[in-house]
Amino acid sequence: MRWTCPAILWLFLLLSIPVAPQPSHSREDLSDLVLVLDPGHGDRCWGRVPADPGATVKSLYGEVAECVLTWDTALRVKELAESHGARVYLTLSMPEKPEAHPKNWDQNSIPEPGSPDSPYRTLVERPTPSSIGQALYSRVETANRIYNTWQWTHDVYFLSLHFDSTNPDLAGISFYYPDWCEKPPFVSVLERSIRRRGGERRSLRTGFEYGLSQAYPYAVLSHANNPDSYLVELANLRSLGNSGANPDLEKALNPQERQAYAELLVEALLHRPEPLHSNRRTVRRLALALLLFFALLLFRQWRKKRYRSSSRR
Ligand SMILES: [Zn+2]
Known part of the structure; x- marks a missing residue:
């Protein structure tokens, strides 16, 4: 047909026209964000796979398990991100309605893992894992499935939340990103948010900052398809100050501080950078060209029809 060549040429021209850049993210809007939250540990035992409480520490308040803290903090991040319009998924299933809300557990009321107040939960992707490795990969498989589904239309972020138990001289937040890709631009945004609140990991003895962020091949990062995957250690449950106090454990056991962790993460997401090669922009350009x-x-x-009808007259 006579017009096919010019039409195809036009289609290619349209595809090469840059679509106007997206406005920088509004300070309050997360409607173009899909967030996968991984509350570290807390999956129930299945067959030969034991239940996983994560790090456990003995304190004045009894034994405290990491998974109780990661679950409550993840629910806080979820609620806050959803209130800004984000779509949020968890890597652990949440069958009962009352569990959908964070609890104001403090040092006097923090429950034991596996108790009715804080039950072990089922992994979304592999509810019946046959090994500890499978249980771990279930989390990143959820993240990958959601990334593959949403990456063309939304920014997708994966946050795996943890409270570690490491060198007692260290306190504060540190986080890790995948080592198989360029350093994601969100790293400096998250660093800024953490430093703005004075939450960066430091030596209690010297006050020097210690490894706020680094690339590291943790399984949930090295098997992730999404470069915007982060494992965040929100506190060191074994921190030990000069006076014998454990500043990070005290923070983690304070519901207001857990809310502050959630606010910090959501604040960083509100300031996330535009992806360098935005898939969404390509999809929009293609849709415009096809239209x-x-x-x-x-x-x-229409013109052909008009021409025929006028030539018959
Ligand atoms: Zn952990």
Whole structure:
């Protein structure tokens, strides 16, 4: 057909026209964000796979398990991100309604893992894992499935939340990103948010900052398809100050501080950078090009019909 070549040429021209850049993210809007939250540990035992409480520490308040803290903090991040319009998924299932809300557990009321107040939960992707490795991969498989589904239309972020138990001289937040990709631009945004609140990991003895962020091949990062995958250690449950106090454990056992962790993470997400090669922009450009292409087709057909009817007269 006479017009096919010019039409195809036009289609290619349209595809090469840059679509106007997205406005920088509004300070309050997360509607173009899909967030996968991984509350570290806390999955129930299945067959030969034991239940996983994560790090456990003995304190004045009894034994405290990491998974109780990661679950409560994840629910806080979820609620806050959803209130800004984000779509949020968890890597652990949440069958009962009352569990959907964070609890104001403090040092006097923090429950034991596996108790009715804080039951072990089922992994979303592999509810019946046959090994500890499978249980771990279930989390990143959820993240990958959601990334593959949403990456074309939304920014997708994966946050695996933890409270570690490491060198007692250290206190504060540190986080890790995948080592198989360029350093994601969100790393410096998250660093800024943490430093703005004075939450960066430091030596209690010297006050020097210690490894706020680094690339590291943790399984949930090295098997992730999404470069925007982060494992965040929100506190060191074994921190030990000069006076014998454990500043990070005290923070983690304070519901207001857990809310502050959630606010910090959501604040960073609100300031996340535009992806360097935005898939969404490509999809929008393609949709615009196709729309105009079909409009051209319809116009051509309409003109042809008009020409025929006028030539019959
Ligand atoms: Zn952990």
